[in-house]
Each structure stands twice: as structure tokens, then as C-alpha cells.
Amino acid sequence: MSVRDKPCTQDHRLQVVFSAPVVELYERAVGTDAPVALARALELRSFLALAEEHVDGIRARIHQAMEPERDMDELDADDLRMDARWLEAALGARDSCRTALDDLLRTMPKQGEQVRLAPPPRQTITVTPAPVRTEPEPQRAGISRTRRP
8 A cells, every 4th residue: 555545644734734635645756846845745645644654553463462351371572572662662753754745734834925035145245465575585594505516
């Protein structure tokens, strides 16, 4: 299944911000005139959908291991500890993706709003020419070579 088709907790928010369903947003992002913010938002959405899928899988695995009708002899503390580490890593990835997507959506310009950059400050460069020497250069210190006959 493609990441485009996977559900994500932020799909509704993306639909509200960009005024279109997620499937249409992916189609719009392929065009050459697509806003950079849309492409970045969908990239983060794809990472978030994948992270949420991992969280769901790990949670299901933990629930399956802890089912009441399951044989107690099948419980393995090492497996549960490893699942807890995987869950912690997956939740961290999910939280990072959510934070990045929140930051992007909060700071991007509103639709239809033109981003106007301030003109760069003019830089002036002053060049001072090296002083012109009017006197001859001094002799260098050291041994002078004399020709031998």
C-alpha cells in the first residue's frame, strides 16, 4: 500500500489548510507550479503516516502478547522489553514528524498571500590603494654573493 493511501492523524488538518482532500493534494504537488510548502507538508505527512503505522503494529503486537486467554508460559519479558523500546522509538519518530508538520503549517504563508522579500541591503566597498613608494627599496640584510674568478 502506498503512503498516499495510508490514513494519518493530520489528514483533516491538511485538508483544511490546503482546501483539498489529501489525494488531490498529492496530485497537485506533482505539478511544476506546486508550492514548496505543499511538497514539504506532504513529505512530512508521508513520514508521519509511516510512523503511525509502526506505532499501531507494535501496539497490536503488545496487546496480542498480553491477551487474557493466552498461555502464561508464552510470555517473554525480553520480548516485551524489546517491544517497549520499539514503541518508544516509533512514538519519538511520530512526535518529531508531528512537531515538524505543525511548525511548517504554522509558519507558511496563507494561501493566496504573496511572499515579498525585502530587497537586499546595498553594500558599498571602499578600496584604498596601496601607498606609492618614492624612495628606493632598502638593501636586504644577509650575505651578498660575490663572483669568484
